Amino acid sequence: MTSLAEENYLKAIYKLQEKHGDIVSTSALAEMLEINAASVTDFIKKMAVKKLISYQKSKGVRLSEQGRQIALSIIRKHRLWEVWLVNKLNFKWDEVHEIAEQLEHVVSNELIEQLDEHLGYPKTDPHGDLIPDAKGRFAKNSSKPLLDHKVGDKTKFVGVAEHSNSFLQYLTKTISSWAMNCWWNPLRNSITVSR
Amino acid sequence: MTSLAEENYLKAIYKLQEKHGDIVSTSALAEMLEINAASVTDFIKKMAVKKLISYQKSKGVRLSEQGRQIALSIIRKHRLWEVWLVNKLNFKWDEVHEIAEQLEHVVSNELIEQLDEHLGYPKTDPHGDLIPDAKGRFAKNSSKPLLDHKVGDKTKFVGVAEHSNSFLQYLTKTISSWAMNCWWNPLRNSITVSR
DNA sequence: ATATATATTTAGGCTCACCTAAAATAATAT
DNA sequence: ATATTATTTTAGGTGAGCCTAAATATATAT
Ligand SMILES: [Mn+2]
Ligand SMILES: [Mn+2]
Ligand SMILES: [Mn+2]
Ligand SMILES: [Mn+2]
Numbered sequence: 001m002t003s004l005a006e007e008n009y010l011k012a013i014y015k016l017q018e019k020h021g022d023i024v025s026t027s028a029l030a031e032m033l034e035i036n037a038a039s040v041t042d043f044i045k046k047m048a049v050k051k052l053i054s055y056q057k058s059k060g061v062r063l064s065e066q067g068r069q070i071a072l073s074i075i076r077k078h079r080l081w082e083v084w085l086v087n088k089l090n091f092k093w094d095e096v097h098e099i100a101e102q103l104e105h106v107v108s109n110e111l112i113e114q115l116d117e118h119l120g121y122p123k124t125d126p127h128g129d130l131i132p133d134a135k136g137r138f139a140k141n142s143s144k145p146l147l148d149h150k151v152g153d154k155t156k157f158v159g160v161a162e163h164s165n166s167f168l169q170y171l172t173k174t175i176s177s178w179a180m181n182c183w184w185n186p187l188r189n190s191i192t193v194s195r
Numbered sequence: 196m197t198s199l200a201e202e203n204y205l206k207a208i209y210k211l212q213e214k215h216g217d218i219v220s221t222s223a224l225a226e227m228l229e230i231n232a233a234s235v236t237d238f239i240k241k242m243a244v245k246k247l248i249s250y251q252k253s254k255g256v257r258l259s260e261q262g263r264q265i266a267l268s269i270i271r272k273h274r275l276w277e278v279w280l281v282n283k284l285n286f287k288w289d290e291v292h293e294i295a296e297q298l299e300h301v302v303s304n305e306l307i308e309q310l311d312e313h314l315g316y317p318k319t320d321p322h323g324d325l326i327p328d329a330k331g332r333f334a335k336n337s338s339k340p341l342l343d344h345k346v347g348d349k350t351k352f353v354g355v356a357e358h359s360n361s362f363l364q365y366l367t368k369t370i371s372s373w374a375m376n377c378w379w380n381p382l383r384n385s386i387t388v389s390r
Numbered sequence: 391a392t393a394t395a396t397a398t399t400t401a402g403g404c405t406c407a408c409c410t411a412a413a414a415t416a417a418t419a420t
Numbered sequence: 421a422t423a424t425t426a427t428t429t430t431a432g433g434t435g436a437g438c439c440t441a442a443a444t445a446t447a448t449a450t
């Protein structure tokens with residue numbers, strides 16, 4: 001069984017691999033998890049023994065295939081719960097992350113598959129992030145960054161790359177409805193759109 | 196903040212007080228929680244310091260008002276989640292307890308109040324147990340044990356006092372629908388009914 | 391009342407997941 | 421190439437929540 005701490009490490013490593021390429025440093029992990037670097041070194045050594053990651057001393061870590069699958073299952077749960085909170089319980093998109101951080105650790109395959117059905121098999125979460133399927137596969141994403149569009153282009157807003165509550169609240173205030181025409185946003189590179 | 200372990204202790208103490216009166220013994224608690232009695236002694240001493248319970252050495256424990264309120268909030272969450280699992284996710288009544296045991300520990304008042312609304316403010320859970328409101332108050336219960344009825348009486352089945360999965364599955368097989376006429380059950384005292 | 395059985399507490403220890411301080415290693419600047 | 425700085429690891433330690441074995445207190449039987 002994988003512990004709460006392990007799940008959080010796996011998710012953090014996954015996200016850092018996504019953003020900054022293959023290998024993840026101790027300090028990057030420590031910063032993301034808000035855990036002391038010495039503790040991180042300790043913990044990743046144990047995770048390596050369990051084959052959740054590969055670890056090269058003083059170099060960094062990378063998810064094993066097993067570790068990657070677990071990380072994806074956590075991300076799947078997180079995003080499905082966010083959809084539920086927004087679509088069924090009427091939460092705003094800036095109110096769901098902390099709650100989903102807790103719900104993502106509930107263990108039950110039946111639960112998550114029933115939830116998926118209940119929600120109508122959504123492909124993306126309220127922030128536009130793709131939801132992996134039960135086997136960890138993503139649908140392909142046809143969205144493009146807002147900066148790839150010219151002024152005057154008509155396009156559909158589907159999600160954000162920046163997830164801070166303050167930015168989400170800013171967008172909510174600035175933009176009146178979810179599906180709408182887009183315009184240039186002062187915060188560079190923070191909105192993605194699709195045709 | 197109250198930890199997962201504390202929440203489980205509080206809930207167990209509450210249930211034992213309900214059933215066997217005021218004061219709860221170390222061994223009863225140890226048995227219910229499947230934790231060694233020595234560990235329980237240790238833990239309840241700390242809970243007493245935090246004023247969650249009162250504790251008299253070698254006598255037993257009793258919930259403080261604060262402890263009782265926390266216990267009730269856990270029970271409220273447990274039962275609301277069970278309603279959700281059955282009514283919205285199509286689980287059977289014998290499949291929800293273990294999942295609710297996890298969900299009951301998720302912390303968010305907004306979440307639980309939204310959930311309550313989403314479910315239409317149910318008064319009872321799928322097993323007929325009353326759901327306390329946000330302030331820990333129960334509606335009054337007009338149901339009566341099946342044994343208080345005579346053969347031939349017409350009555351409405353509303354819930355069970357015995358919660359084991361095997362018994363729930365037995366009932367599901369034996370009784371075809373949720374609202375129905377009742378008859379004597381071989382398992383004494385295990386069904387409650389109301390007019 | 392005394393012996394026996396049962397329940398409870400004390401004492402000492404363990405694992406998990408964290409910490410700080412110091413040492414070692416790697417990266418960067420001169 | 422050497423000094424300085426930043427990163428990573430090692431060493432030692434902590435608290436939460438559990439354990440077993442032994443000691444003590446309580447209940448029951450004779
Ligand atoms: Mn999120
Ligand atoms: Mn999201
Ligand atoms: Mn239950
Ligand atoms: Mn129930």
